[in-house]
Amino acid sequence: MAREEVYHIPVMLQECIEALEIKPDGVYVDVTFGGGGHSREIMKHLGEHGRLIAFDQDPDALNNIIEDDRFLLIHQNFKFMKNNLRLQGVRQVDGILADLGVSSHQFDDAERGFSIRFEADLDMRMDQVSDLDAKKVLNTYTEEDLHRIFGMYGEVQNARSLAKTIVTARLTKKIETVAGLKEVIKRLVPKGKEHKYHAQVFQALRIEVNRELEALQEFLMQTVSLLKPGGRLVVMSYHSLEDRLVKNFMIKGKFRGEVEKDFFGNEIKPFQVVGRKAVTAGVKELESNNRSRSAKLRIAEKIEQS
Numbered sequence: 070m071a072r073e074e075v076y077h078i079p080v081m082l083q084e085c086i087e088a089l090e091i092k093p094d095g096v097y098v099d100v101t102f103g104g105g106g107h108s109r110e111i112m113k114h115l116g117e118h119g120r121l122i123a124f125d126q127d128p129d130a131l132n133n134i135i136e137d138d139r140f141l142l143i144h145q146n147f148k149f150m151k152n153n154l155r156l157q158g159v160r161q162v163d164g165i166l167a168d169l170g171v172s173s174h175q176f177d178d179a180e181r182g183f184s185i186r187f188e189a190d191l192d193m194r195m196d197q198v199s200d201l202d203a204k205k206v207l208n209t210y211t212e213e214d215l216h217r218i219f220g221m222y223g224e225v226q227n228a229r230s231l232a233k234t235i236v237t238a239r240l241t242k243k244i245e246t247v248a249g250l251k252e253v254i255k256r257l258v259p260k261g262k263e264h265k266y267h268a269q270v271f272q273a274l275r276i277e278v279n280r281e282l283e284a285l286q287e288f289l290m291q292t293v294s295l296l297k298p299g300g301r302l303v304v305m306s307y308h309s310l311e312d313r314l315v316k317n318f319m320i321k322g323k324f325r326g327e328v329e330k331d332f333f334g335n336e337i338k339p340f341q342v343v344g345r346k347a348v349t350a351g352v353k354e355l356e357s358n359n360r361s362r363s364a365k366l367r368i369a370e371k372i373e374q375s
């Protein structure tokens with residue numbers, strides 16, 4: 070099997086491609102390259118003059134590069150998308166795809182510390198040169214910050230007690246490994262819901278370590294000026310916090326509050342939402358790919374005047 074086939078099975082591949090409405094000569098951006106499953110399919114729809122520029126902040130994704138003159142992979146956080154495209158002489162594009170979160174490869178690589186299944190160092194960085202990892206969060210953040218992170222990013226029920234337990238435990242011993250963290254928090258885990266609880270705690274840490282919600286907001290804001298009128302924004306998210314940001318942004322052009330109106334009361338918004346609600350995976354895909362279960366795909370089209 071080719072490396073990219075085991076690296077990550079692309080979720081809702083056909084749905085994403087249809088949503089992009091690819092023009093053979095268009096310029097497209099895939100900001101979450103990963104194993105390149107979506108990128109490879111986009112390339113199949115491009116003609117001689119089409120272009121695809123992809124981003125990934127994980128150096129490991131560079132091993133999956135597509136050898137093609139029409140393709141470029143940039144090793145950067147997608148929050149720097151606009152400046153990097155400008156450096157490549159690209160000011161406007163026909164479509165942007167984001168498939169958020171981590172790849173199966175990142176989850177399955179025990180040493181990266183993303184998964185509760187393996188004993189490993191608590192790392193969780195997608196970008197391995199960043200100086201913030203999960204150990205640093207657990208051992209240096211204040212009790213208030215830990216409480217906020219577990220409550221907001223993990224929706225952990227007993228976030229306050231969890232934060233207190235961690236801060237108390239680290240006075241005697243640093244929390245450095247997956248097993249170490251599980252041991253410290255074991256009294257707080259609801260019986261019969263161990264997996265869910267651990268998954269929520271890990272999700273919260275991962276979001277904080279990678280500053281995922283900040284990066285998503287910065288990225289979304291850049292899509293407004295980058296997309297040509299009629300250009301498509303296609304975003305797939307895997308948890309409600311991300312999906313809420315994407316949904317609000319596509320409907321209102323902002324993350325909170327009401328849609329802006331002009332002097333005459335006309336709504337000023339950059340996008341027209343495509344489809345009544347988020348697209349989810351079909352029965353067949355749900356059966357064959359576990360990761361597709363929580364995926365929500367949202368599509369918007371850039372409106373002419375903005």
Ligand SMILES: C[S@@+](CC[C@H](N)C(=O)[O-])C[C@H]1O[C@@H](n2cnc3c(N)ncnc32)[C@H](O)[C@@H]1O
Nearest residue numbers: 079101103104105106107125126127146147168
């Ligand atoms: C769900 S995977 C994408 C899988 C890809 N669509 C495929 O078919 O293989 C998400 C990828 O996006 C990358 N990523 C996540 N957040 C990022 C960010 N802020 N900037 C750049 N890359 C990011 C991760 O490193 C990971 O490789």
